Amino acid sequence: MTARGVNGGGALTLLRLVAALACLETLVQGLLAGMLLNGDVASIDPHGVNAYVFELLVFLQVVAAVLVWRGNRRLTWPLKAAIGILAATFTQTALGLASSLAAHVTLGVALCAMQTVLGVRAFTLRSDHPVTTPA
Template sequence: MHDTSPRGEISRGDGGAAVVAAGRVPGRGAVTLLRVATALACLETLVQGLLAGMLLNGDVSSIDPHGVNAYVFELLVFLQVVAAVLVWRGNRRVTWPLKAAVVILAATFTQTALGLASSLAAHVTLGVALCAMETVFVVRVLTLRGPPAA
């Protein structure tokens, strides 16, 4: 069941997730891409936390994987932004994924800069916040609805 209204009204589906329809709905490919990108980015934050914990426990060999993984995470967050733009282009009223993705991207670049500057307290704090932001984002994105199956 798809819950769009031809008049652009907000309606509720079976799961209670709100969908705003404005004549067009985000394409299923864009929504799927956003879901995959956010899920992978969320998993990357957990890997980063594991590598950071290893480093803080004295395993200095984990610094290189932590640095490489940071750039993988940035790439996935950038992919989130691209997917969020595609969702937004499918329905201009669905703006929250794009706004959230841009905020997370800005926080990610800040996180990398703090890490390169060896600002450990701020780097760890923002890392925990990024993990929380990605977790909330992936949960919200999983409730986003695309068009009905043909």
């Protein structure tokens, strides 16, 4: 993989920020799911609310990926990955609402892995226009 520079440092920073937050949200979801599976039924409401927070972050991740893509038409993987994660997230919510526990847990683990890969790869991109701080 080459360290090709990416135009649009602000869009790249936004993608990195949202991807990192979404990655953390998957960990929170896993914690809440584990609490629920351990019998803590009070964790179902926070798990549901956090699911919608994750959906919002993943939607913002798609927006950030579009902004990165607009400045770098050949760089398509962030947008493809973000859209794939968004589709999987909506499927995950539907499975949870349908109480399809085995599929819901399995897809949840996969979402955590997918989001982690996107986040790590976003941080491997380098900006053509690094942000400079005043002296």
